[in-house]
Amino acid sequence: MRVLRPLLYLFGLLSLLFLFLNMSGSISDSNPIPASVLPAPVKQRVSYTKEIQPILESKCLACHSCFDAPCQLKLENTEGLLRGAIHEEIYDGVRTEAMSPTRLGIDELTIDGWRERGFFSVLHAENEQSLPLMLSMLRLAKQHPFPPNSKLPDSIELGITHKNHCVSSDGFPDYARENPLKGMPFATTGLSDLEYALMAGWLEQGAMAPKETIILTEGEKQAIGAWESLFNREDKRGRLVARWLFEHLFLAYLYFPDQEGELRFFELLRSSTPPGKAINPIATVSPNDDPGGPFFYRLRPVIGSIVHKRRITYPLDRAKQQRIDELFFSEYWPVGELPGYSYTERANPFVTFAAIPAYARYQFMLDEAEYFVRTFIHGPVCRGQIATDVIRDHFWTLFQAPESDLYVTDEAYREEVTPMLGLPGQNDDLLKAGDNWMRYLGRRNDYLAKRQKQYVLRQPSGASLTHIWDGDGQNQNALLTIFRHHNSASVVKGLVGDIPQTIWWIDYPLLERTYYELVVNFDVFGNVAHQLLTRLYFDLIRNGSEHNFLRLIPAGHRKTLLDDWYQDLGKLKFGIVYQDIDDESPAAERFITEKPKQELMSRILDRFHLINAMALDPLNRCQEKNCSRVDRPLWIQQSDQALASIAARPATEIIGIMQLPEVTFIRVTHEEEGRTVYTVLRNRAHSNVAFMLGEELRYQPKKDNLTVYPGITGSYPNFIFDVPVTQMENFVSMLRVAGKPEDFEQIVKTWGIRRTHPQFWEILHDITAWQKSEQPLKAGVFDINRYENF
Known part of the structure; x- marks a missing residue:
């Protein structure tokens, strides 16, 4: 026993040392949930459309969309999901050579084509010893949950400077050891037990995802036919105007206001095939690059989920056709030889x-x-x-x-x-x-x-x-x-x-x-x-x-x-x-x-x-005692007045400005009458904006002020506050004098929605739903890549 006692003591010290060396400052890191305790994958057949797609849209799309999707894993539609990820990032400010474009639906039209260009699957394992990368990432987050509404550890870097680790399933074990807190969804409240079980079951069942299709209505077909006829006129004037229109509308989410029913969007592109045939996109880098041969302007439905940062809408209706005819064709103007490229x-x-x-x-x-x-x-x-x-x-x-x-x-x-x-x-x-x-x-x-x-x-x-x-x-x-x-x-x-x-x-x-x-x-x-x-x-x-x-x-x-x-x-x-x-x-x-x-x-x-x-902007340019929108319900007027008291005033008067990020959404709730949303914008002052570098040297923080916008502007919220209308006066009063980080910390604890808040996703998407009811043409899923860690 005397011999065993020092050995046990030494073993205990070594165990403590091992735990210490593997800690990263988080309870969830030092005490991971064993994989055996995680929710079991569901056994019944899982529907991608009904069960998986809603999870991807609600808890993955907020980061994985557009060109800044981490590792180019874009989840706006099924094609992006099946294409997978790649090690090469699109954003590289010091790239000496241009990279080959990787636009979905344009630069490659098959999954095999994307594999040849280096994209790897996130849905299927590379060998029998590994799991699908998506399942591994979801499991890692599930094993290391964050305490509810807690501040994230400093070891987790957020924002657009965050370095993405674009590992495949083979490299995941090393990634998990080095980054135990970086599972998916990244640095947020993770999947519920049911969501995890559904995702795990779907992935185990082979991750079948049917190709997305849209069945056009007769009205949409007629509208497409009319517009494609306009864009594909054969006379010189019509061809030149069509080229100018294409170069000005190629980025738009086009829609037909004249059509009833579901609001759908379309994109204008150049195709080697004429109207009536399947579209074969001409994959030039820019819309004014040489198409390399005959082409036709075509309208193609936008398939998949809509994200806010890409929602740049433009109407195509009879009134617009008449306006084009009036502006471009009502009077004669001569055309010589058509321009080239x-x-x-x-x-x-x-x-x-x-x-x-x-x-x-x-x-x-x-x-x-x-x-x-x-x-x-x-x-x-x-x-x-x-x-x-x-x-x-x-x-x-x-x-x-x-x-x-x-x-x-x-x-x-x-x-x-x-x-x-x-x-x-x-x-x-x-x-x-x-x-x-x-x-x-x-x-x-x-x-x-x-x-x-x-x-x-x-x-x-x-x-x-x-x-x-x-x-x-x-x-x-x-x-x-x-x-x-x-x-x-x-x-x-x-x-x-x-x-x-x-x-x-x-x-x-x-x-x-x-x-x-x-x-x-x-x-x-x-x-x-x-x-x-x-x-x-x-x-x-x-x-x-x-x-x-x-x-x-x-x-x-x-x-x-x-x-x-x-x-x-x-x-x-x-x-x-x-x-x-x-x-x-x-x-x-x-x-x-x-x-x-x-x-x-x-x-x-x-x-x-x-x-x-x-x-009239009573919130920011108030000239009266009643700084509110008088046409709104009384509880919204009360909320307006509270926020107007901090609007358009410098940081020397409203010292809490210094604690706020650039874009803050405030959801104000009423027990019986629903909610409304504001965007509080921090306007940073600079001595000039004439140089590429040294912004901090030109920053004049004492001149910062706030603009309170009654609604939503900005695609990248930096933070959200959820405030009952009965507490708005208290919220604003505390914010007005929050000159120190600890003062702001108290506001965050009381009303803030941190990335780890149990209702983070629910409130984020409720703000989208609110905008959809108020501004249906502008609403879409917000990007949280810049959501801050207060």
Whole structure:
């Protein structure tokens, strides 16, 4: 016994040491649930459509969709699920060579084709000794559950910088040993016992997933036939207009408002097969690349689940057909030889489509301006960080009236400046990037000099509010608000929030160049040179939009405003990269105060109130005691008033701003009357947004403020609070003074919905359901890749 006692003591110490070395700071890591205790796979036949697909949509799709899906495992439809995953990531900011595109339904049409390109199955094991990767990942999360509504361990990295481990089933054992807390769903409340049993049973039964099909109604077939006839006209004018329309609608989720029944979406693409035949997509990288042979424009149903970040909708109805006929074909215009797909024709759409009347092109884009802004805010990249890197966190956008746009109205001027409007990025040769940039920069600055000279000559009294597009008296697309959320952004109709620091005034050359630079010509699979040139040129577009707005400001005040927008090192870019501001030519508007921007914006709010979707913004621009929407139920008015008390005020007054992320959803509940939802947006202030690097050095936190949006904007919520209306005053009062992390921690514990909250998924999807009832065309599953760990 004396001999055994020290041995037992030593064994105990070694056991404790072993446990210590294998701990990662979480109870769930040190005490995993044995696999034998997990719910047993169901034995009865599992239906993919009725039982599995709803689980994937509710607890997997929030991360696995679009180009930023981890390991390219996209679960929006069955094809993505069957294709599986791959080690190669799409987002790589230092890639020296462009990668081959991997778009579902376009670049490969068979699973065997995807296997040849390196994709591996997540549904079937690679050998008899391993389990299907999906089952292993689900089991790992089930064995290591997080304590309910607990903060995640610091060892778990979140956000878009999170490194994905794209292991196959063979490599899973090593992954599990090194990452015991990184099962799936990742870093959230996991599957319920029933969901796990169903998934395990389905995977054991061979993971059968039937091909998704859509049975079109007779009305949809007729609508498709009418539109495909329009897009495939054989005359030269029809072919040129169809090409322009395709390049402007290829990203859209198209729908038929005239049709009754279920709302369905379609995509416009080029196919080698004519209408009436099965669609065979032409897989070019960009919509304006050479198709390589005869083709037809076709409409194909969008199959699968709808995610919010890709929901960029556009209507195709009889009214739109009539509008196209009115704009493009009501008057004769000649067409010579149709343009091809050369470098110049891809880089300069103003050259390519010069034959189409400029008014028709511009007015078509104005009619659905929010759609076009949404394309380059969401865009083909899903993340949109190329665009958001060079914009303010909150600004208003106006458009120049077509009849006041010299590019539209003056043919001689248009022909003179069109060659100057080409866009960089077509050539991704790293060694030539510098020369390309200097060439396009020079052309752009030559254009601005010519533009300024001509506007002073043709509008000697200067710019006025009559030169702003008024939406033809009814179109709410005329006034937009854009929010940047660090590495994503959103756009809404109307002038939302307090008067922002900067305002954009966009004319046709600015709108078309932005669209082609960030959407048509942008290649998410491109290399670092392509992405660098794209970002640098968009910086010039932003600067041009701001300069155009300053034409409305009186001479002598423009330089002062510009100095506020480009503080510190931002000033150095003038005269080198940016054109110097004209602070001498007159403005047609007359001012009576020393704050012309505020005076001008007050006039704009008054003049265009009939088309302003947020003509009254009592939450952010309250001028009365009752800061609420008076047309809403009393309990919503009470909630409005509480949130209005922290809106549009700087962090020096509302110190809790410093604790909030960029996008916060607040679900406010009423015991008897349901719920409503707000988005609280933190607008970060910067001395300038003129540089690619050093954002933290330009950050001015004391100038941050909040915009409270009554509804939903943003596809990537950073956090959710769930607050009963009876506690709204208390919630806001605590947030107002939450200057320290521990103060905010108390708010999170009381009302916060952490990733580990038992109702996390339920509340997240209830917010989607709320938006679907309020805004059915915009609702979709939110992305939680940026949901924070408070």
